[in-house]
Amino acid sequence: MRSARYSCGVENEVGHEIADALGILLRRTTRTQLHRQLTEGMGEAVDELTYPVLSALARTGPRSAADLAPDVGVDRSGVTRRASRLEAAGLVRREPDPADGRAHLLVLTEEGQRAVAELRSRLAAHIMSSLSSWPAGEAEAFARRLRRFTVDGPFG
Amino acid sequence: MRSARYSCGVENEVGHEIADALGILLRRTTRTQLHRQLTEGMGEAVDELTYPVLSALARTGPRSAADLAPDVGVDRSGVTRRASRLEAAGLVRREPDPADGRAHLLVLTEEGQRAVAELRSRLAAHIMSSLSSWPAGEAEAFARRLRRFTVDGPFG
């Protein structure tokens, strides 16, 4: 419309499209009240800040705070603080690392595992319900591509 | 066991996969230093906070701060402050709304348009280079699905 937005070849256009879509998704998901809606009745400790900690712990098993800091995307201190809130709520437990007396490992409690499983299910259901209009098999293909993108993509 | 619609089966697994992938992407993109790298030499005003304002303005044309606040994902005051930084840097200009004397419209300056175009190109190139190993046509298909997801998905 205004200028020739895609002045060069097709590859660049694809990149632009992906970049724009990611930008939109990031903005929509970061600050929306969807988090509040999905975490309804799961205790005050579970929110958009603490969930990445729970999720990473569930995915990779017990790890130290510093170890999963780059995964969560904040400083070690940030992980410590978030984990402290989760610990106070009984969702996470601190254990001394048997292999290294200095290290503390963060482990999900029984209740923490339940919480993250429940939240994942809610989110999955929410996503699938909004994709109900897609033809059969499209969602699977998209999921596969998306997961692949998290590995191959610019953020892997 | 819990609620209903996709209690088990393949659909739920797909939803989980999408949910996890989104979570990973969000975390990786929000706080990484990729932003710094991509905004190299574009002035201090362009960062991960102000870019959504620039991007939204480029997508939809001149709008008021309050109007694009939900799009950016923060309060009106937040948009005002971010826009002020961009205005001080000469990337955004405030114009009185001809239709409403109370309203001020945010418009991209010449330099602002250049900045957002440049940044989009850099990001697109970065994405495509990391996807160079994908078979031909896969990236296009993924881009189409992803864009569709921004509309149909749970955040549309």
Next chain:
DNA sequence: AGAAGTGCGTGCGCCACGCACGCATCTCCG
């Protein structure tokens, strides 16, 4: 053993946020 290195949690200053207020302007109705 003593010294250096590593891992953790915490105090401090900073920055962005949301809320609420004040001012300017528009709109509606008497």
Next chain:
DNA sequence: CGGAGATGCGTGCGTGGCGCACGCACTTCT
């Protein structure tokens, strides 16, 4: 036509999370 309520904007204030850097505990190397 004029005044009252509604609407839109920007800004001060309190809150909260963040990164940095420090101190302490423990390990490892010489």
